[in-house]
Amino acid sequence: xxxxxxxxxxxxxxxxxxxxxxxxxxxxxxxxxxxxxxxxxxxxxxxxxxxxxxxxxxxxxxxxxxxxxxxxxxxxxxxxxxxxxxxxxxxxxxxxxxxxxxxxxxxxxxxxxxxxxxxxxxxxxxxxxxxxxxxxxxxxxxxxxxxxxxxxxxxxxxxxxxxxxxxxxxxxxxxxxxxxxxxxxxxxxxxxxxxxxxxxxxxxxxxxxxxxxxxxxxxxxxxxxxxxxxxxxxxxxxxxxxxxxxxxxxxxxxxxxxxx
Amino acid sequence: xxxxxxxxxxxxxxxxxxxxxxxxxxxxxxxxxxxxxxxxxxxxxxxxxxxxxxxxxxxxxxxxxxxxxxxxxxxxxxxxxxxxxxxxxxxxxxxxxxxxxxxxxxxxxxxxxxxxxxxxxxxxxxxxxxxxxxxxxxxxxxxxxxxxxxxxxxxxxxxxxxxxxxxxxxxxxxxxxxxxxxxxxxxxxxxxxxxxxxxxxxxxxxxxxxxxxxxxxxxxxxxxxxxxxxxxxxxxxxxxxxxxxxxxxxxxxxxxxxxxxxxxxxxxxxxxxxxxxxxxxxxxxxxxxxxxxxxxxxxxxxxxx
Numbered sequence: 001x002x003x004x005x006x007x008x009x010x011x012x013x014x015x016x017x018x019x020x021x022x023x024x025x026x027x028x029x030x031x032x033x034x035x036x037x038x039x040x041x042x043x044x045x046x047x048x049x050x051x052x053x054x055x056x057x058x059x060x061x062x063x064x065x066x067x068x069x070x071x072x073x074x075x076x077x078x079x080x081x082x083x084x085x086x087x088x089x090x091x092x093x094x095x096x097x098x099x100x101x102x103x104x105x106x107x108x109x110x111x112x113x114x115x116x117x118x119x120x121x122x123x124x125x126x127x128x129x130x131x132x133x134x135x136x137x138x139x140x141x142x143x144x145x146x147x148x149x150x151x152x153x154x155x156x157x158x159x160x161x162x163x164x165x166x167x168x169x170x171x172x173x174x175x176x177x178x179x180x181x182x183x184x185x186x187x188x189x190x191x192x193x194x195x196x197x198x199x200x201x202x203x204x205x206x207x208x209x210x211x212x213x214x215x216x217x218x219x220x221x222x223x224x225x226x227x228x229x230x231x232x233x234x235x236x237x238x239x240x241x242x243x244x245x246x247x248x249x250x251x252x253x254x255x256x257x258x259x260x
Numbered sequence: 261x262x263x264x265x266x267x268x269x270x271x272x273x274x275x276x277x278x279x280x281x282x283x284x285x286x287x288x289x290x291x292x293x294x295x296x297x298x299x300x301x302x303x304x305x306x307x308x309x310x311x312x313x314x315x316x317x318x319x320x321x322x323x324x325x326x327x328x329x330x331x332x333x334x335x336x337x338x339x340x341x342x343x344x345x346x347x348x349x350x351x352x353x354x355x356x357x358x359x360x361x362x363x364x365x366x367x368x369x370x371x372x373x374x375x376x377x378x379x380x381x382x383x384x385x386x387x388x389x390x391x392x393x394x395x396x397x398x399x400x401x402x403x404x405x406x407x408x409x410x411x412x413x414x415x416x417x418x419x420x421x422x423x424x425x426x427x428x429x430x431x432x433x434x435x436x437x438x439x440x441x442x443x444x445x446x447x448x449x450x451x452x453x454x455x456x457x458x459x460x461x462x463x464x465x466x467x468x469x470x471x472x473x474x475x476x477x478x479x480x481x482x483x484x485x486x487x488x489x490x491x492x493x494x495x496x497x498x499x500x501x502x503x504x505x506x507x508x509x510x511x512x513x514x515x516x517x518x519x520x521x522x523x524x525x526x527x528x529x530x531x532x533x534x535x536x537x538x539x540x541x542x543x544x545x546x547x548x549x550x551x552x553x554x555x556x557x558x559x560x561x562x563x564x565x
Binding site (some may be wrong): 008009010011012019020022023026029030033034042096099100103104106109110184222 | 275308310332335336338339340342344345347348350351355358359360361362363364366367368369370372373374375402404405406433435
């Protein structure tokens with residue numbers, strides 16, 4: 001090893017830029033290096049959209065007066081959002097705690113809070129891009145109209161994303177390891193998506209099932225997104241329910257989160 | 261000037277006392293070792309110093325600052341390498357060093373630092389693909405990237421092979437030459453003996469000995485041992501009565517004499533007077549490890565991790 005360390009210990013000629021931006025960039029790079037997460041969260045729902053779009057041109061492919069692809073757009077938007085929020089995010093954050101990465105950050109001037117902020121920002125950004133992609137493909141390839149009530153759509157989306165990111169952070173708070181957080185996320189993904197109508201769209205759900213679906217976060221979200229797509233302002237009860245979930249999950253996550 | 265001042269710190273988790281009563285001061289520019297067995301309270305002590313834990317009682321001042329109140333400014337000036345602290349698997353070495361450099365006001369040159377630590381060839385290697393030694397060296401680089409005035413290094417060379425260990429020790433001495441104060445947490449006595457100007461031995465949450473490694477060894481390590489094989493028949497009583505000698509034992513044809521520092525001179529003169537040569541003569545000085553065992557009353561520290 002060279003004896004003279006003076007050059008290495010001199011101040012760097014240039015500052016590397018603001019820490020939060022560098023953290024977001026680093027976390028974004030790391031996400032792009034996870035092919036399985038990107039396939040499941042992005043490629044799979046896009047492929048599903050394409051299949052449904054092609055199927056919609058066939059006979060008997062309308063549901064509740066809408067083409068199948070239009071029925072499924074809000075469901076797939078819920079899919080991409082929940083995939084990143086409760087499967088990707090908690091596994092990464094709980095893993096950072098388990099492997100004492102948060103603790104290492106706690107010894108630096110930046111601290112561990114900002115890496116969580118970076119994670120939330122990245123996962124929200126990817127879900128937003130995917131949502132925009134679903135709307136664009138639906139419009140351009142299959143002629144599904146863009147949301148007729150854009151403000152209602154946006155409000156619904158923000159509340160739904162907040163509820164799911166809050167739930168993701170609650171999983172990260174309670175799961176002891178990154179792996180267990182991933183398992184919990186996956187176990188919750190299926191019932192959430194079931195009530196969102198992934199297997200049985202809400203239009204074909206029996207009344208009793210629909211009633212339960214109304215009270216689940218993604219059931220309420222899909223209904224409110226569907227209403228906005230048709231040009232109506234979503235029902236306030238649905239939005240209030242989503243807001244309630246967002247508050248409860250976020251407060252519980254903050255209450256139970258451990259840094260080490 | 262003391263850069264770290266710890267006075268009567270006490271910390272417990274529930275009923276379990278981690279640190280009972282620890283006081284120590286670290287002077288600017290010295291390499292100070294905190295030694296102790298696992299569970300002795302050394303990590304908690306260091307966590308209080310760097311502000312990761314709030315002591316229940318007592319006072320901590322680092323560079324004149326309160327780690328709890330002035331934590332943000334303190335972390336600009338104190339670099340910390342924690343035990344068993346990872347990085348994301350797919351982050352490359354260059355990305356990690358660039359990221360951590362952005363956390364500090366006046367960071368060091370990351371490229372030169374990686375070169376110094378022998379990681380220049382791994383710049384584009386992902387963390388997961390690094391060897392244990394490379395991970396450890398990257399961890400040290402991250403602790404130094406902010407050009408700290410104090411570097412806290414916890415179990416610096418655990419898991420390194422002997423060559424890498426010696427290289428790391430040389431590096432620590434170089435860093436100290438840049439005026440950096442180093443707080444070294446270790447259970448490895450050879451490391452402390454080689455590097456530290458002063459050490460504090462912590463046992464059951466208290467400082468049981470503090471001083472230079474040689475001073476502690478001499479004061480607490482007990483007597484020196486003289487071993488040799490006499491060239492002719494030797495009556496043990498001849499040596500036992502010499503000044504400074506406390507015991508004479510035989511192991512096969514080897515004679516072992518224990519005693520004070522004066523014993524060696526007395527033994528060699530007595531042998532010369534009888535015309536007996538001392539073959540394979542070895543003198544074993546008490547080591548820091550002997551002192552450690554004496555003050556902690558337990559087994560050898562390097563076998564206890």
